[in-house]
Amino acid sequence: MPRTDTAGPIAPPATAAVELAGVRVTYGTAKAPVTALDGVDVRIHPGEFVVLVGPSGCGKTSLLRVVAGFEQPTSGAARVRGALPRPGVGAGVVFQQPRLFPWRTVGGNLRFALARLGVPRAERAGRIAELLERVGLPGTAGRRTWELSGGQQQRVALARALAAEPELLLMDEPFAALDALTRERLQEEVRALAGRLGTTVLFVTHSAEEAVLLGSRVLVMAAGPGRVVAELPVGLDRDPETDVAALRASPEFARLRGRLTEIMRG
Template identity: 70%
Template sequence: MPQAETAVAEPKAVLPEVVLDEVTVRYGRAGTGTLAARRGTQALTTAVEGVSLTLADGGFTVLVGPSGCGKTTLLRVVAGFEPVSEGSALVRGSAPAPGGGTGIVFQQPRLFPWRTVGGNLSFALARHGVPRAQRPSEVAELLARVGLTGMGRRRTWELSGGQQQRVAIARALAGEPRLLLMDEPFAALDALTRERLQEEVRTLAASSGTTVLFVTHSAEEAVLLGTRVLVMAAPAGTPGRIVAELPVDLPRTPGTDPAALRATPEFARLRGELTTTMREAAALPS
């Protein structure tokens, strides 16, 4: 008997982690009343306009640019905190929404001061559906990942600023997020703590394959952490937009010495190129 042909299933297409298509975000609302009618204006502020961006699975993308160019606004769109006025935003093929496999680290830790360090992490694990019996071991593992082993019973106000930010990073990693959003998480820290946390985040991203969108003002931090850097600008008060992209091809394997990486000619070249691009972008005509 002739053998029946076996159907071969075609591989499913892998969706990008994030897709922004011509995204525009406006704040405020249309002006009303006699004054607004006389001026013929609307009380609307356009934060970003016509921004398109795709984040592939597992990449580390950094947004750089001066204050007010819309970096945080884009991060909030991806997080599901900010609605899109025009265009579309998709995270894994669906509209962005808080939670749902996305971890967020803000500029400030925003921990619950009435809970212990472990209590903050347990709360996050509970929200991700981790059974109560598993939470203590997972809290211990998270603390170990950010260098805070044995500090689960401490109160958050007993910790230094750098330690609190480590807890915030651990909390963001509690649900093993596929997507990690970080808004200048090290801006307020001292240089030594900042370098230590940069290395921890770089190592965590390289070892876990998590997709990261990271906001910073620093060209050096962008080159150190990112696999690509997107430069934003809003010259002369115009809406923010992406004006340049710089791919970064540097070693990303866990255990790479950041001091040795910074000392390489390629790192210096990329940092200089990005610094020049940022300065030129800030002076772009409207």
């Protein structure tokens, strides 16, 4: 069992938002297999913001892809709200790169997603305006994606993921390619957004600071093969109206960041 820094047990709900039991993922051939994940057990409660941290090659993205239904475990079981994960069903996914259609406007990208979700044509304009307001980009529906900054494009990608009103949001290092200031602003927006909507989030990062700021719980992974070796509950204030600048400067934030860094190095 992975070690934990928790003060006491938390009674889990009857149905987990995400549950992985003995998940193993192997790539390559029978003669030269590469084990990306081995014996991974994870249970995520509805409404939790769980962050995965660990070195490159430890299987963070593979784990996320299993939860998204993009690939099947070689052995073990994966469930999302008690059912087998299926791509595009019940989970929104935000990648490291926005992956927008460059020939479409901002609104066109969101309109395409809404059409695939079966949203009636008459309702799409209103939904687009609501989604852009939600991610802090009001009035940008008519702009071309290439006219936006990297941070703005990532917000559009987030709005597209939220279009399906998913109960589960999967984010794979979505801010890694952004400058420090934009990254901090988007961290704060995602933290507040998840708090307001009560969305369950599984977030991948390499950064101890980002993990402590965003997560209600952090899972630490190690490679060779990929497995969860520790977890750190984060007891910081999760009110969407929290002053995040003050939170970053608090002694408890520094303590948790230091503790997580120590675990990751160990």
